[in-house]
Amino acid sequence: MVRAPCCEKMGLKRGPWSLEEDQILISYIQKHGHGNWRALPKLAGLLRCGKSCRLRWINYLRPDIKRGNFTNEEEESIIKLHKMLGNRWSAIAAKLPGRTDNEIKNVWHTHLKKKLNKISSELSNKRVVSKQKIKRSVSNSSTITESECTTSSSDFSFVDERKDVIKSEDIESMEEPMPEIDESFWSEAAALDETSTDMPPSSLTISNEIMPLPYPSDCGDIFPQESKVDYNSNLDDGMDFWYDIFIRSGDQIELPEF
């Protein structure tokens, strides 16, 4: 069965809304509410389909719409929420008062995605250096212990060669320490502008103690600390670099005594 078009195109206007049409829609909804969207244009005297009226109202004319550029805080929130929820724009919009799903979707595609890709590529470059150093240290050392560390990064050799030891000083001497995932990351990532070449100033101190894996606090509801969730399956291309080295589950890594 072929679904009928959402509205009959005969005689109905499409494209950008005029000021007059906006006024008609606003005053009608203020007086009567939107009620049945499909019936609204006829009742209001608009040559538009109900769907178009609904979209115009939701995305532009609603009195509680916040216009203007997104603040850093809003961008942080979008990045966080998108990581948790994926492309569920309406769910994300629900957490950002005054912003619409359409607006958030546009901002994501035109601005935030690029920003994250930039950060990703910068850090990927740095990670290559780190991996090389780790491989070097593995080839020079002896045994690794009960480390249950797993990774989705197939070429990250120290994980697969568990009989080797990574000495803590080798790790500490790496050019770029592993980033710590905490609240500051998000604001730093969002603040990283197009011209910056700096890595977010963060660090992960690898010690001889029991070390809880980094765990984004906002994911708590979705991924309880005890779960064995593979983070990588929930991340998008721009973000998985944070996790693929050292996160697979909520387990702890116990580093050996040296």
Added chain:
DNA sequence: AACGGAGCCAACCGCGTCGGT
């Protein structure tokens, strides 16, 4: 000044879901 490409954003389209009958 003219042109073309890139970026941005409002609007459209099609599909899934929900609720009423």
Added chain:
DNA sequence: GACCGACGCGGTTGGCTCCGT
């Protein structure tokens, strides 16, 4: 349970603006 209409959502598009040449 099946059908149908309405709504909501996410992906996509078209046109406008800006910027570089």
